[in-house]
Amino acid sequence: MATDFSKLKRNRHPMPDFVKKALNTESLMEDYTARPAYQQNDYIGWINQAKLEATKQKRLKQMLIELRQGGVYMKMSHPASTKK
Numbered sequence: 633m634a635t636d637f638s639k640l641k642r643n644r645h646p647m648p649d650f651v652k653k654a655l656n657t658e659s660l661m662e663d664y665t666a667r668p669a670y671q672q673n674d675y676i677g678w679i680n681q682a683k684l685e686a687t688k689q690k691r692l693k694q695m696l697i698e699l700r701q702g703g704v705y706m707k708m709s710h711p712a713s714t715k716k
Contacts, residue, residue, distance in 0.1 A: 642673060644673055645673055645676040645677040645680055646676070647676050648680065650692070651676065655696075658700070663699040663700070667699075667705075671710075675706075678691055678706075679692055
């Protein structure tokens with residue numbers, strides 16, 4: 633299912649290959665695409681804004697953990713994504 637970014641008022645951040653690879657390797661692409669467009673975009677923008685590769689990897693790891701866990705977005709409670 634493709635995400636509808638048409639209503640997104642922010643600039644859309646393209647997904648880097650290393651993020652796409654990590655989502656596929658961890659079998660979390662479905663969890664990622666189930667999130668609202670703004671969350672998908674915010675995660676990618678946040679990861680891309682890091683200057684150091686180590687910081688990018690740390691942020692990627694946080695995103696993967698939150699997607700796997702569910703119910704969390706950027707260290708905040710997100711009940712709509714809670715896994716059952």
